[in-house]
Amino acid sequence: MPLKALLAFETVIRHRSFTRAASELGVTQSAVSHQLRNLEDDLGLKLLDRSTSGVVPSADGERLFRDVGEAMNLLRLALDEVRETQRTRPVGVQIRSHFALKWLAPRLVEFWQRHPGFDLHFQHSNAPGDFSDPNLHISIEWYSRDTSPENSTDLRIGGLTPACHPGFLKGENALFQPSDLISHVLLHESDDVCWREWLTLAGIPKLCAARNEFYEDTNVRQQAALEGEGVALVTPSLIKDELGAGQLVLPFDLTLESYSYHLVVPADRLINPAARQFSNWIKRECGVA
């Protein structure tokens, strides 16, 4: 199908002029003339009566234009619509609420200033991003270096070390060394894997604490630690405020480094320019771009 020529034809008919059609199409008048000559040669009939005072379609041209004009309008509308929805579609971001609260929220204002013009749609979950949902573009997940998936980038924000209420450092069951944890409550996420790994690092893999409590949400878990509920594993760089204010303390100088936040973006989501921008911004902010 001589699509380009048909578009040129349609444009010429609308403008009744090669010159104006050329300028709409962003090409020279010569290009349009060539296109129309080719189309007429191809079809073997005259589509236009040319004159200096405007171009008028021949009977054949008129008939062809009825359908071609409609078709081109359809295409234009369809493209505009799809581009518009795409332009205004929010970038779907799954992000752990802790990272959202402690890292992202403080930086987001600056991001809006530098990249206005698109929306972000946040959802919070600890599970891996469900990218079968086409509206999810980016996920920030928590992985140890060797279990992180293919399409992820280590944001180098991470590490786990126990944190507790400052009161835990004194008194009867004061935390002097890791084995003292035996008489304390351990605050877990959904399982005890991380604590197990830290305890292994501390040389006491078998340690069994007084009690285990599970808080899916890290913000809540840390609040529980802050209130003296027990000892939670924390990422120090994310809770500088609480540490600075003395609300939480780190009893041991021993950090499990292997865990960190990872940016997960399937390659096919990067065709969304807004998603690409946001993803790049995060990497830049973390100094891993």
Next chain:
Amino acid sequence: MPLKALLAFETVIRHRSFTRAASELGVTQSAVSHQLRNLEDDLGLKLLDRSTSGVVPSADGERLFRDVGEAMNLLRLALDEVRETQRTRPVGVQIRSHFALKWLAPRLVEFWQRHPGFDLHFQHSNAPGDFSDPNLHISIEWYSRDTSPENSTDLRIGGLTPACHPGFLKGENALFQPSDLISHVLLHESDDVCWREWLTLAGIPKLCAARNEFYEDTNVRQQAALEGEGVALVTPSLIKDELGAGQLVLPFDLTLESYSYHLVVPADRLINPAARQFSNWIKRECGVA
């Protein structure tokens, strides 16, 4: 507008397969893959979910296809229609009835055999072809070499010499030399120009005949001559039959060569392939191609 890519997209969706779409489009699967990648990159969204067991459109792809598919169908139909009308539209030929009867008619059967598949529409007139009528493609006209228009080809069939009933060669007013015409009836077309030129050639420009009769149609005029009505100017090569049968004779060995049949075809009519074929055939038959 990425028209080619949209066509590729539409074809892929219809076939649910890059490979089959490629074969419909007459290109390689690779080309289709490139087109779709470019389209998706351009729009910034995924249009297809690919798999080896068939390609299915994404939600966005589905929506785009609704309009694009319709538009492409419109274009296809419009092109088919216009091509079909063009293919079956008869070639309009204006041809002097004399030339049609004496030259064309005997050859037309052979032409049909060699070029079946299109119709010819003959109309007879001595006037120049009115090419403002888009249905007129070809005209065969009678010109002297120096008055023939730009877009005409001399078919080298022509020449004029007087012809008459054999009885005119004997008796009281027998035609022995051109000046004997003074006592005869001259049979003209619409004016006396041709006879004047012939008489000038014969050295008797002022000769005034006994009577002048006007017959627009050369076939009729020659019939009149044949019946002994008077003397008509004829093109010898076209009336070999009558001469051979002794129905007409040429009293003088003096031919006005400057007139001949010309094929007139405006350049823009040659975009009709059938018209081009017919025009070329005529030229070939006359040995002027």
Next chain:
DNA sequence: CTATAGTATGAAGCATTCTCATAATTAGGG
């Protein structure tokens, strides 16, 4: 009858599109 505003044309450069060769991916059968 010239000026002006348009279209036509041919050659050459440029860009897009296509092909080729091959890689990567996925589903199904042994």
Next chain:
DNA sequence: CCCTAATTATGAGAATGCTTCATACTATAG
């Protein structure tokens, strides 16, 4: 669970077609 067959993806280079440039041509209006 691996292997095969069928599909899509990819990158580089080739081919095609589109565009431009420069200029010719044509018609209309003053």
